[in-house]
Amino acid sequence: MSQQTPPPIPVPAPQPESDFYWEKCKDEELWLRHCKTCDSAYFYPRDICPECFSRDTDWVQSSGKGTVHTFAIVHRGPTPPFRDRTPYVPAIVELAEGVRIPTNLVGVEPDPEAIKIGMAVEVVFEPLDDKISLPKFRPAS
Numbered sequence: 158m159s160q161q162t163p164p165p166i167p168v169p170a171p172q173p174e175s176d177f178y179w180e181k182c183k184d185e186e187l188w189l190r191h192c193k194t195c196d197s198a199y200f201y202p203r204d205i206c207p208e209c210f211s212r213d214t215d216w217v218q219s220s221g222k223g224t225v226h227t228f229a230i231v232h233r234g235p236t237p238p239f240r241d242r243t244p245y246v247p248a249i250v251e252l253a254e255g256v257r258i259p260t261n262l263v264g265v266e267p268d269p270e271a272i273k274i275g276m277a278v279e280v281v282f283e284p285l286d287d288k289i290s291l292p293k294f295r296p297a298s
């Protein structure tokens with residue numbers, strides 16, 4: 158009996174607005190869009206500020222530090238690629254910059270007793286292919 162490789166998970170498709178974001182993730186840096194009009198950072202990367210609709214935006218580098226805002230532990234994946242990776246921990250992390258980012262927690266026991274709302278986490282990057290590295294979060298050292 159041979160061990161089957163799990164099918165690949167769907168890979169994000171970079172768009173012109175997000176190319177810089179994915180290039181920086183590949184360099185293991187997390188960058189956020191920032192609105193110069195209302196001085197707020199936001200996620201996901203797009204040219205128009207979701208708070209004030211200004212187009213006067215730029216990029217800022219995130220510290221990569223944050224806290225767990227919420228999480229779930231998935232024991233039954235919705236489709237085969239995810240089914241083969243259970244249990245895993247999707248989460249919303251609130252970055253130090255005040256931005257909430259959907260992600261996965263890694264380096265933790267997939268156990269509700271091991272993960273706490275508000276626990277400090279830091280970004281790590283999981284390469285998927287030669288263009289995409291996904292930002293994920295582990296307990297802060």
Ligand SMILES: [Zn+2]
Pocket residue numbers: 192193194195196197206207208209210211
């Ligand atoms: Zn704004």
